[in-house]
Amino acid sequence: MSSTTNAASSVPAGLTPELMQWVQSQSAAGVPLPALLQSMRDVGWRENLARRALGLPEEGELPPPFTAAARPHGATASQAGSVPEPGLQGDPCCIQVDGHEVHVLMSLHNPRIVVFGNLLTAQECEAIIEAARPRMQRSLTVDNLSGGEAVNDDRTSNGMFFQRGENEVVRRLEERIARLLNWPVENGEGLQVLHYRPGAEYKPHHDYFAPNEPGTPSILKRGGQRVGTLVMYLNEPARGGGTTFPEVPLQVMPRRGNAVFFSYDRPDPATRTLHGGAPVLEGEKWIATKWLREREFR
Ligand SMILES: O=C(O)CCC(=O)C(=O)O
Numbered sequence: 001m002s003s004t005t006n007a008a009s010s011v012p013a014g015l016t017p018e019l020m021q022w023v024q025s026q027s028a029a030g031v032p033l034p035a036l037l038q039s040m041r042d043v044g045w046r047e048n049l050a051r052r053a054l055g056l057p058e059e060g061e062l063p064p065p066f067t068a069a070a071r072p073h074g075a076t077a078s079q080a081g082s083v084p085e086p087g088l089q090g091d092p093c094c095i096q097v098d099g100h101e102v103h104v105l106m107s108l109h110n111p112r113i114v115v116f117g118n119l120l121t122a123q124e125c126e127a128i129i130e131a132a133r134p135r136m137q138r139s140l141t142v143d144n145l146s147g148g149e150a151v152n153d154d155r156t157s158n159g160m161f162f163q164r165g166e167n168e169v170v171r172r173l174e175e176r177i178a179r180l181l182n183w184p185v186e187n188g189e190g191l192q193v194l195h196y197r198p199g200a201e202y203k204p205h206h207d208y209f210a211p212n213e214p215g216t217p218s219i220l221k222r223g224g225q226r227v228g229t230l231v232m233y234l235n236e237p238a239r240g241g242g243t244t245f246p247e248v249p250l251q252v253m254p255r256r257g258n259a260v261f262f263s264y265d266r267p268d269p270a271t272r273t274l275h276g277g278a279p280v281l282e283g284e285k286w287i288a289t290k291w292l293r294e295r296e297f298r
C-alpha cells in the first residue's frame, strides 16, 4: 500500500504513472519534446497537463509568443529546454505571419521536420540571390578541430553570409522566421546563401556541433548549440538538388519560396536529423539557410 502511495506521489498531479513511463521511454528513445507535446495533444491531453508531464512551463507561466519588439534580449524558450517550433496546434494549413500567408505542406514529428510553402515571395528570392551573387565564394564548413572554417570536399557549393539584418529584405525575412518558429531573431546566425551548379552537393551531415571535437567549445561561446535549421529554396533546379533525410527517408524538392525546417534538441544522432543536399543533376540550385542557436548569437 505504502509503495503505491510513494509511486503515485512521484507522478505530477493530474497525470498517471503509465503516462509518465511512456514519456520517459519516448524521451530515452530520442523523441524531441515538441513532438511528445504534440502527440499528447493529439490524443486529447489538455495543454497544461501535457506540459506538466514533460516538465515544460505551463501556459500562463511563459511570456507571450515571441515578438522581437516585446522580447528582444529576454528569456528564450531554450531556457525552458525547448527548441524552435511553429504554432501548428489545430493543424492549420496556413499560418499568417505579419500579414504574409505561409503554407504548411508537411509535418513530421520524429524527426521534427516541417515543410513550408510560400515563406518567401518570388521577388524576395530574387532580391536575395542578386544581393548575394557578387559575394559568392567556395563554401567552407566549420572546422571542428580548430573552431575556424575550412574547405571540405563534402560540400561543393559556393556560398556567402549576410550579417543579421544587413538589408531590408534580409531584415524582413528574419523577422518573419522569428515569428513563424517562435524563436528570437537574436538567436539566429546570419543568413547563409548557397549556390550549387550541376554535380555540386552537400553530403549528409548534422548541423549541430559535435560535442567532443576540440574546436566545439569556442564555437559554442557564440550563442550555444544550433537547435534548428531552416533551408529556404530561392529557385528551382530542373532535376536533382533535393534536401535529403536518409534516415527517414525523405527528400524535399526545391520549389521557389518554399522551405524545410527541422529541429534537434540535443547534439546527438538520436535526433535523426542527418540530412544533405543531393547533387544537382540539371540546372542550378540557390538556397538560403538560417541556423538557430540556443541563445543570442553574437
Ligand atoms: O542543400 C541543401 O538542401 C541542404 C543544405 C544544408 O544542409 C545546410 O545548409 O546546412
Ligand SMILES: [Fe+2]
Residues within 6 Å of the ligand: 205, 206, 207, 229, 275
Ligand atoms: Fe545542413
